[in-house]
Amino acid sequence: xxxxxxxxxxxxxxxxxxxxxxxxxxxxxxxxxxxxxxxxxxxxxxxxxxxxxxxxxxxxxxxxxxxxxxxxxxxxxxxxxxxxxxxxxxxxxxxxxxxxxxxxxxxxxxxxxxxxxxxxxxxxxxxxxxxxxxxxxxxxxxxxxxxxxxxxxxxxxxxxxxxxxxxxxxxxxxxxxxxxxxxxxxxxxxxxxxxxxxxxxxxxxx
Amino acid sequence: xxxxxxxxxxxxxxxxxxxxxxxxxxxxxxxxxxxxxxxxxxxxxxxxxxxxxxxxxxxxxxxxxxxxxxxxxxxxxxxxxxxxxxxxxxxxxxxxx
Numbered sequence: 001x002x003x004x005x006x007x008x009x010x011x012x013x014x015x016x017x018x019x020x021x022x023x024x025x026x027x028x029x030x031x032x033x034x035x036x037x038x039x040x041x042x043x044x045x046x047x048x049x050x051x052x053x054x055x056x057x058x059x060x061x062x063x064x065x066x067x068x069x070x071x072x073x074x075x076x077x078x079x080x081x082x083x084x085x086x087x088x089x090x091x092x093x094x095x096x097x098x099x100x101x102x103x104x105x106x107x108x109x110x111x112x113x114x115x116x117x118x119x120x121x122x123x124x125x126x127x128x129x130x131x132x133x134x135x136x137x138x139x140x141x142x143x144x145x146x147x148x149x150x151x152x153x154x155x156x157x158x159x160x161x162x163x164x165x166x167x168x169x170x171x172x173x174x175x176x177x178x179x180x181x182x183x184x185x186x187x188x189x190x191x192x193x194x195x196x197x198x199x200x201x202x203x204x205x206x
Numbered sequence: 207x208x209x210x211x212x213x214x215x216x217x218x219x220x221x222x223x224x225x226x227x228x229x230x231x232x233x234x235x236x237x238x239x240x241x242x243x244x245x246x247x248x249x250x251x252x253x254x255x256x257x258x259x260x261x262x263x264x265x266x267x268x269x270x271x272x273x274x275x276x277x278x279x280x281x282x283x284x285x286x287x288x289x290x291x292x293x294x295x296x297x298x299x300x301x302x303x
Binding site for chain 2: 034072082190199
């Protein structure tokens with residue numbers, strides 16, 4: 001037992017390097033979404049009135065509710081790392097699971113929101129949409145691709161955090177080796193930041 | 207300096223995260239409330255300013271940039287600078303077309 005512990009102590013670990021690597025990955029995400037925000041900015045600049053008109057179709061209540069859900073999930077994610085640092089494994093697992101529940105709640109909201117849009121015939125390529133002005137078609141195209149890609153990130157985040165919860169329960173993530181949980185946390189907070197910008201730009205420009 | 211940041215890591219607190227979370231919720235309330243008011247050209251600027259403050263709080267506290275070594279902040283700064291350059295160049299192009 002003591003010899004195996006001795007062996008573990010000599011395994012090379014570079015937590016700062018790991019976190020820096022995660023940040024570098026996040027920069028590629030920044031470029032991915034950044035490119036889309038540039039497209040949004042240009043089209044909004046060239047089609048101001050149509051964008052305002054189209055944004056009226058979006059439900060601010062859904063958007064606000066999802067913002068609160070995502071901000072709170074970011075809190076529970078950050079707290080789960082603190083809990084593990086304080087060697088409170090059970091609390092950390094509970095907080096990680098809470099984060100996942102909030103993420104799923106976000107997606108359920110998104111499902112109802114998109115369903116309502118589809119019900120009104122507002123989806124890419126629909127007859128209702130194609131009869132609208134160019135600017136409105138562009139707005140809804142950007143709305144679906146940007147919130148859709150963001151939603152995909154939420155789903156990936158659920159899988160990622162779920163994996164970390166499994167690792168924590170199996171003691172593969174512990175109070176003195178939690179860099180993977182930190183990396184998952186960084187990813188989750190980035191997803192939150194992207195929503196912080198998506199929310200006012202799509203839901204609040206009426 | 208190294209020792210200082212190391213010891214900081216060993217005394218983690220829940221309080222700061224809850225304060226930041228409350229601040230984020232308040233800022234969300236503000237951004238929804240002022241969205242109804244027409245500031246003309248400043249409406250977008252106001253929304254983006256509030257979103258930037260919220261992002262700053264998430265980056266520094268939730269993502270620990272404040273307690274990480276300076277290298278992290280420099281990296282993030284450079285990444286954001288290049289994104290800003292892309293925006294400025296494209297808008298410069300569109301404005302003079």
